[in-house]
Amino acid sequence: MKKTFGEYIRTLRNESELTLTQLAAKLDLDSANLSKIENGIREFDDKRLEKLADVFNLDLEKLKTEFYSDFIAKKLYEVDCDNQVLLLAEEKIKYLKQKNLIQGKLKF
Amino acid sequence: MKKTFGEYIRTLRNESELTLTQLAAKLDLDSANLSKIENGIREFDDKRLEKLADVFNLDLEKLKTEFYSDFIAKKLYEVDCDNQVLLLAEEKIKYLKQKNLIQGKLKF
């Protein structure tokens, strides 16, 4: 999805013809803060991902993908890094998984 | 580099035959905390990346790549997401850059 996560929520909300207040209530959130989330001023809290999936009947895994890719994109945009970082990250994830297989739970 | 950032620092430090106390001093850091960083218990603070590059004569851009890829890998490992997320992130970075060209500075 070529959108920020906030824009994505706004799209979903508009498609469902909900007002900020209505959706905010479903997500147990202040409507003013939801407005900021949609506009990229505040972050959506990942502890509400499940609720969000419920409200719009979305697959939670896909929603997580949408959410965390957004998180990463913002971070890398902010620190002005990209391609190489993503490739390396992929390798490091493998490394962490393998390490975890060997050692059990990691410290972080 | 197939290592965590902490492990990478430890390698650099050992190669230079510095003690935790010595390196910590150069980085203006408590040696106990540096120990935790090397062991992945605490995070290295990105505001010290430049200092770290100086101490070991490293290219700052490469160091940033090392650092942020680690950051991403840990995050995705923690939330148990990967491949798809990285691909999407790449697209989103492009989207953010293009959006910024059009609109000027973003809000985050």
Added chain:
DNA sequence: TTTATATTTGTCACAAATTGACAAGTCATA
């Protein structure tokens, strides 16, 4: 073993960042 040095671990007050909440503002339209 004792001593010295290096490293690790635990803790905690403080600082920084994030969030929830609410007031007050703008905007659009009937």
Added chain:
DNA sequence: TATGACTTGTCAATTTGTGACAAATATAAA
């Protein structure tokens, strides 16, 4: 101009991260 929808500003409260230091544990040489 009244109403509902949305945006913006602010701030106390919470959460999270950091610096600092004490204490425990290794490691190795005398």
